[in-house]
Amino acid sequence: MSTPADTTFHELAPEYVALRERARELAATCAPLACRADESDSVDREVRALLGESGLAAVQVPREYGGEFHRPDSLAVTLVREQLAAESGHLDSLFAMQGIGSYAISEGGSDELRRHWLPRVARMDAIAALALTEPDVGSDLKALSTTITAEGGELIVSGRKSFITNGGDASYYCVLGKEEVDGRTGYSLVLVPADAAGVSWSRPHQIIAPHVLGDLVFEDVRVPAGNRLGLPGKGFALVLATLATFRVSVAGAAVGTAQAALDDALVHTTGRAQFGVPLARLGPVPQLLAMSWTEIEMARTFTYRVARAAAADPAGSLHLSSMAKIGATEVAGRVTDRAVQVMGRFGLVRGTRVERMYRAARPMRVYEGATEVLLDALSKQLIKGARS
Structure with missing residues (x-):
């Protein structure tokens, strides 16, 4: 159902x-x-x-x-x-x-x-990864300490990365690091094969919704100069282009997560009776279900609209992608919580889909731009526009 x-x-x-x-x-x-x-x-x-x-x-x-x-x-x-x-x-x-x-x-x-x-x-013959975050650096990527040095026909990558998705299982890493270019510090991207000499990894973290995460160490890793991605010192342009294209897809995942939780709640509440009536008609349960449906459809409609805009003009639609990501992930958090609540003890059973969706929804409000970080950026854009 x-x-x-x-x-x-x-x-x-x-x-x-x-x-x-x-x-x-x-x-x-x-x-x-x-x-x-x-x-x-x-x-x-x-x-x-x-x-x-x-x-x-x-x-x-x-x-x-x-x-x-x-x-x-x-x-x-x-x-x-x-x-x-x-x-x-x-x-x-x-x-x-x-x-x-x-x-x-x-x-x-x-x-x-x-x-x-x-x-x-x-x-799927190669597993991809993007290595941005460091042990002491999350949202403030300009504070990163990984370095990239051009030497002859090679690039030398040194530093540590943390909480990297697919870390340890990836075939290569697109690594962001500092590079001195014409006497100024820039930020460059370099492709480092996972089997390059000097690359090592560990898995010190497991989050509430288990995820393939690894910490990486690059010890004077040498790769050909041709492994540079984009221009020297201009790596942030590629990072922003990536976010502009893919951030809205987090909203899509959030909508799917919320929909699955609501579907499971519907199956449970229409198939289980208490006090002689189905749960779906008892007390506040009907309103909780209806509100979840309403919020999902609102999130889905806006997400699709923004995804179309991002496909046509990724950079020009980044603010909309941020809005969609914020809105849909917050909806996913509320809907999955309601689903667990209306299912009672059955919503708490480890390994059920609704329990997995409940845990999966929470990290969505953190990765690829935490809600508060995105809201701060949006507020600055809003206020700047009002002043101009």
Whole structure:
């Protein structure tokens, strides 16, 4: 049982409808594996194989290198994540990072790097990762301490990265570090293969919704100068371009998470009676269910609108992507909490989908821009616009 969300009025083009259906089929195939995969701190091989067989990872790279679209499409990625996140956070993360961890190659890599890595990313033969965060650096990326030094025909990468998605399982890392360029400190991106000499990793963290995370150490790692992504000292431009393209997809994942929780709450409350009536008609439960449906549809409609805008103009729509991310993740938090509440003790059972969705919803308000950080940026943009 589910809400009438599948018959909403979003007027998706046929290719997007077909893509959403493929994603739904993959999610259903992976559903029996979700409980195991969602508790894993390393990439689940069976889930990876199924994602590869589905061909959906090709959405994340340009058509020229084996992709489905001319370039990674924000609406396509958002629609896929909505369906995948409704069954498995592990599957959703694995899919999402193929784009987040490869976009800098698509936009700033040499032809040689693109030809080597992007078709492998599309086939799931290579696992992608983006290494930004450090042990003492989160939102304030300009305070990072990792260094990049050009020497002859090589680049030397030294430093530590922390809480890196796919850390330890990735095939390569797009690493952000400081670099002295023409006497000034800039920030550059470099592709470092995971098997390069001097790269090591550990897994000191496990978060409330288990996630493939690793801490990385780069000890004077030498890579060819051709592994540079973008221009020297201009790495932030590629990081912002990545966020502009993929941030709205977090909203899609949040909508899918909330929808799954509501669907499970509906099954429970319509199938279980108390005091002689179904729970779905008892006390405040009907209002809680209806409010959840209302908020999900509001979040879905705005998310789709923003995803279309981001596909057309990623940089010009970044503020909207931030709004969608804030709004949908906050909705996911409220809806999953209500779902657990109306299901009572059955909502607390470890390993059930609603319990996994409850835990999965919480980190969404932190990663890829915490709610408060995004609100601060939006407030500055709003006030600046009012003064001009």
